[in-house]
Amino acid sequence: MxxxxxxxxxxxxxxxxxxxxxxxxxxxxxxxxxxxxxxxxxxxxxxxxxxxxxxxxxxxxxxxxxxxxxxxxxxxxxxxxxxxxxxxxRPAPRPVDDVLAGARRVLVAEDLTDPTNLGAIVRSAVALDWDGLLLSPRAADPLYRRAIRVSMGTVFRLPWARALAWPGAGHHGMPAGQVGKPHRAPATDGLEALRRAGFVVVALEVTDQAVALEDPVLEPLRYAERLALVVGAEGPGVRAETLALCDVHVKIPMPAGVDSLNVGAAAAVALWELRCRPV
CATH class of the missing domain: 3.30.1330.30 (Ribosomal protein L30/S12)
Structure with missing residues (x-):
């Protein structure tokens, strides 16, 4: 099947x-x-x-x-x-607010469609002590066989939820566990739930406003009480509508002629740099 x-x-x-x-x-x-x-x-x-x-x-x-x-x-x-x-x-889907409750560091996978990349990112998030995962409606299924295998089963240790509403995406896509069910997404689902819960929302994307992760100006982010890191789809990156709602854009500094890393490798670098630190 x-x-x-x-x-x-x-x-x-x-x-x-x-x-x-x-x-x-x-x-x-x-x-x-x-x-x-x-x-x-x-x-x-x-x-x-x-x-x-x-x-x-x-x-x-x-x-x-x-x-x-x-x-x-x-x-x-x-x-x-x-x-x-x-x-x-398959376990019952978690509400977004349940995943965010008590979390200090949350990874957001926007439209990340490759289950191998998702599994690798989940493994890094668990290894670096992140607390939860929020998925956009079109993101890959964390319980897809290959995603589970690449994560080495760490997906079972990371609380995750799928948002049913997303900037610029309407209600398209078919969330895992919701096949054949009507979409009645709350207006506060997705990124708005992060803002409501007091998270600083950071996008990992090369933009004109992006700040290098090594820049001292980002030092307060490392000690933020609650922080969410958004990684985008392979190729297109983070949606423009999502970027507009993020508090900060960050990038990994690279030499001339190298413009990007695989999303799994890039996420691992950012997860390490923005991990929760003792105050």
Whole structure:
């Protein structure tokens, strides 16, 4: 099934997602996710049975399917070589305000469509102790199989929510967990929720007003009580409408002839520079 079909799956209230590799399955289970079924290569059965024994005991209703490598490759469409694949119930969507409550550093992914980039950025955010993730309506799904795998399961440690309203975007796009449901986004959703919660909103984008991250003028930002960092789509970058609503634009200084980094690498640099510091 495609990921869109999994989100519409009738066997769970909010759909299903796939966790790939035994460590990632383990982290999903530790985060409270409920398995629907397990799929294990026959040659990993003994090892996986040891590592997932408590899950098999806790969720006896979740069947464990096994097969040889050729059969599993035909079934999944890829070489399942990381020990285990689990179908899991998709958790209920979080409200934006729940993610922002108590958070000091929040990453905002605007229209970031590549799940590999999203997974890498989530991994950096968790490693650098950021508190939450806010997604625009068109951003990739953090529970897409590849996003989970690239994040090494850290997506289960980072509270996230999808905004249903976004500057200049109307209500287009189909948020994860909302497939087939009407859009009735509150006017205060998205960036307005950050402002309401007292966040300084910073855009990582090369603009005429952008300040280099190493500039001393940005020192107060490093100690801001609440700060949100906006990263934009691969290629187009942060929307003009979003830039107009941000308090500060920042950029990574580079030598002549080099105009950009991959969004995952750029985000990691900015996440480090703007991480929460003790006052």
């Amino acid at each position: 495609t990921d869109a079909a999994l989100r519409r799956a009738a066997d769970a209230e909010h759909g299903v997602f796939l966790a790939e590799s035994t460590p990632v399955v383990r982290r999903a289970l530790d985060a409270g996710c409920r398995p629907v079924s397990f799929l294990l290569p026959q040659r990993y059965l003994e090892t996986a049975a040891e590592q997932l024994a408590d899950a098999f005991e806790t969720f006896p209703e979740a069947p464990v399917f096994t097969g040889d490598d050729e059969l599993l490759s035909q079934l999944t469409g890829f070489h399942l070589h990381r020990g285990a694949l689990a179908a899991m119930e």
